[in-house]
Amino acid sequence: MATMNISLPDQMKAWVEAQTEDGKYANSSDLIRDLIRREQIKQEKIAALNEKLEEGFASGISDKSLDQIMSEILGKTQG
Template sequence: MGMVKKSITVTDRQNEWIKAQIATGHFGNESEVVRELIRERQIREEETPAEIEAIRAALIEGEKSGFTGRSVDEIWQEARERHRAKNA
């Protein structure tokens, strides 16, 4: 995967939020934070209304079933896969 260096401008508040994200330990640097935000937006834009509804239904089902050791990302991914398999 190629990388392109970009220079961006953010507000003071956005800068503090980015720093806070890094401080949590989930990200190593500012670029990782921005790339993750872009990835999340790309995924959202690719989801159809039917996929979103399937994800919501899976989240409601999961909420009713109690606690899980899976992460939110794992739950979203499973819901997407179930929807795609059902509509393939």
């Protein structure tokens, strides 16, 4: 495993140390790794959402009314 040194303002350092004192994390490295994993997952979800939005925009504007669309959806779920 590679090592990385980071500099934190005193307030952030104190927060990291407080998170490790309650026993949830063995040390500050565990906490930082968990935060990075969470951020990676969050970014993957955002990228997937953006991809779906782009697909939606690329599909164009429907000429159907909202009532027509809802009827189609409800017909599929009830059928």
